[in-house]
Amino acid sequence: MKHFPYAVAGDETVTYVPESAADLDLFRRWVERKARAGETIGADTETTGLDIFSPTYRLRTVQLGDARDAWVLQVEGRPEMQEAARWALKSLPRLVFHNAAFDLLVLDRHLNVPLATLGPKTTDSKILAHLYDPRPKHEGGYGLALKELCARDVDPSAPDTQGDLTAVFRSIGETKATGWAKIDIHHPTYLQYAGLDVILVSRLLPVLEDRLRAAGIRKTLADFEHRVMLVCAAMERRGMLVDQPYVADLVGRLEEEATLHAAKASRYGVTSVNAPRQVADALVGMGETLTETTDSGALKVDKSILLDLADLDTQWQPRGTRTPNPLADAVLRSKRAGKWSTSYGIAMRDGLDDAGRIHPKINSLQARTARMSISGPPLQQLPSGDWTIRRALLPDPGHRIFSVDYSAVEMRVLAALADETVMKRAIAEGRDLHGFTAELIYGPNYTSFHRKLCKGVGFGKVYGGGALTLSRQTGAPLPDVKTAIGAYDRTYRGIKRYSAKLQREARADGYVVWTPVGRKLPLDRDRVYAATNYAVQSTARDVLCQALLDMDAKGLTDYLLLPIHDECLGTAPADIAEDVAREVGKTMAMTFMGVPLDTDPEVGGASWGSLYMKKAETMMEHDPWYAAHPDEAAAAEERRR
Known part of the structure; x- marks a missing residue:
């Protein structure tokens, strides 16, 4: 047995690295004691990098620990260590990871410990940190990375091991990105680093829980975010x-x-x-x-x-x-x-x-407003009407791709939060909201440009765009934009009142906005005007997340591929695709504070891009690949129909 002592906050801690069968027996007895006591145990993995689903990816170590003792199992190429780690993860009643989705997917794919087994008993300390303060440290926040959080709340020297490990990578001619795969699995700094992470996260967890209680953050919100994280992890695993x-x-x-x-x-x-x-x-x-x-x-x-x-x-x-x-x-x-x-x-x-x-990485809790992000590739950044990239992504064999999105969800959420009666009436009557606004402001003979301008002003309320930004986007002269904003505020007085109320309450409450679910959104002192768009964006995100949980309860997650802004993308067997899309749409639709949030299910064909094309001929006109494959183009159009 290897031992690595290390002082954390003045306490002596030890990282154990089993080498023999006898060492593993000691590890098993430790796990059994912790399981009987019902303790929450810190957990982590060390791997070759971030590309979990790459054919060359390797899981190197699995580590478990409490506030004083850590065990690092070198599972790479050692079946007996793999079996011990698998047994321990399944036996322990409660686990805490930092950035749990990553480790849960690693263990699901590379150690055969199912996501469904570990997920329900896992706490993610990064989720708790985000709920306490969603801002990264460089934006003036409390911090979201394990080491910086522990440097604040556990031990100011906590980041030192990260620096030591980076120095080791350099000494072997590697970088932070490549060193994880190349470093000797027996290197003492590597093993100590692995062990300290679970000791640190075990010490951090009760601190974060106390902070959330003191801040008035509901436990139900933390539970909600953990469930959303697991649904998104299941979609990421599917790819x-x-x-x-x-x-x-x-x-x-x-x-x-x-x-x-x-x-x-x-x-x-x-x-x-x-x-x-x-x-x-x-x-x-x-x-x-x-x-x-x-x-x-x-x-x-x-x-x-x-x-x-x-x-x-x-x-x-x-x-x-x-x-x-x-x-x-x-x-x-x-x-x-x-x-x-x-x-x-x-x-x-x-x-x-x-x-x-x-397998695009789905970060279910991102940005200050909690909006999701997708990376590898960043599919949520694609222009809403472009098919070029989406054409590359296909439904499963024998399936058709489908998409269900909300109809003007941000504007409807804004109408609900602000209790804007004029806008709510237009929504209830099924009116085109932007056309309705243009008619109120410019009269029944309004032009398409007037509608576009009103749409821009409305979304400016949601996304925080000012007059100058809207002038650039529409090409309208700045005085005309300012006139339109003034007319919009007079037309929808409830929105202006709501915005003023939010800003007033935020200043009185330490520059914080609270959303309907009890989420705390810090504001920058020089951008208090962003209170409205923070509240709307965060609430619209929570609407979609609640829909994800409702779909999961109905067994629909197996059909889902990605959540993108206000849209859910999925794939289903061709003979039931229409039915599945309708059921997804029905489940996503809801009434929020008296305002209906309607959905628009659409079933495509040969690719995600098929949902964005009117005719296969248009693809052939603009895409040489389609022009070179006319039979497939025709078949795609037939499936789309």
């Missing part, structure tokens, strides 16, 4: 099939597109589209007026400014409000094609498991 020939072709096409538009930008003296100063200087030289600056004083040429200059809206559709600047257009398109090639094409091409599936 999505990738059309590999299409992706291989797509990467090449995107790289060519990036090069083509970079060449167009070079005609205006821009040798790198990723050099903001070059782009700014060239635009000014073309007669454009740039007024906004970065913190360092440089002229801003971010995406929103370039879209405005290129006369494109946020969905990259022509606005028709000015002459498009060709340099801004070229820079935008070159950067987007380059990003899509890397973030989507290459990620899907190189991130497959041995069954040809990709």
Whole structure:
């Protein structure tokens, strides 16, 4: 038996590393004592990296521990250690992980300990930390990483082991990313690091629980988040099939597109589209007026400014409000094609498991408002109307893909929270909300531009966009936008009252907004105006999460692939796809504070992209891959119908 003593907060702790059968007997007796006592035991894994589903991925160690003792089982290549770890994880009644979804999926896939077995008895200390303060440390928050939390609440020297391990990686010629796979599994620093993590999380848990109680955070909210985490982990485990020939072709096409538009930008003296100063200087030289600056004083040429200059809206559709600047257009398109090639094409091409599936990571509790995020690839960042990337993701064999999303959920949640009677009446009557608003403001002869402007103002209330942002997005002159905002506030007086009330209460309560479920959302002192969009976005997210739990209770999780903003994507056998989509839509639909939250189920065919195409002919017109496969295109359209 190897022993690694270490002082934590003045207490002597020991990390044990069993080597023999006799050592494992001691470990088993320790587990049995802890199980009889009903203690919550810290748990963790060390692996070769983050790509859990890669064919070359390896689980190296499993560690369990309490506030004083840790056991590190070197399971890599050792069946007896694997069996001991498996038995212990199943025997212990309560476990605490930090960032539990990752470790639960690792253990499910690489140690054959089912997610359904460990999940219900697991506490995630990262979830508790997020509920206490969702801001990372660099945003002024309490912190979300295990080491920084423990440095505050357990032992100020807690981060030292991380630094020591990084130094070891460097000494063997590796980085933080590659060192986990290459470091000797017997290295003392590696083993001590592994053991200390479970000791630290065991000490952190009661501190976080006390903090939540003192802050008035309900235990029911923590339970809710743990259940949501498990549903999302099940979807991540399932993954999505990738059309590999299409992706291989797509990467090449995107790289060519990036090069083509970079060449167009070079005609205006821009040798790198990723050099903001070059782009700014060239635009000014073309007669454009740039007024906004970065913190360092440089002229801003971010995406929103370039879209405005290129006369494109946020969905990259022509606005028709000015002459498009060709340099801004070229820079935008070159950067987007380059990003899509890397973030989507290459990620899907190189991130497959041995069954040809990709497993996007679903962080069920992200951002200050708790909105979810998806990475590897970041599918929630795709433009809402684009099919190019979505075309690469397929339903299971013999299945059809389906999507169910809410109808204007943020606006309906806003109407409910604000008790805005005029807006609630329009929703109850089934009116097009943005058209209804335009008619109230501009009269029955309002134009499509008026509707677009009213829609922008409404979403500005939800997402916090100001007059300048809306002016850029719509191309409307700033005075017209300000006039529209004023008219909107007079039309929907309940929203303005609600916003003022939230801001007043936030200032009186330490710059905090509380949502209907009891979630605490800290505000920045210089952005108190964001109170309304924080409350709306967080509540809309919780609506979707409640729907996920309701679907799970009905056994529908087996059909789900991804939650994306206000949408649930799924796949079902072709003969029941319509029925499943309807049932998902029925389950997601609900009444929130008297406002109906309606859903829109849609069943596609050959790919996720099929949900975004009117006709297969349109695909053939714009996609060379489809043009080269007319039979499949025809079949896709038939399935879509």
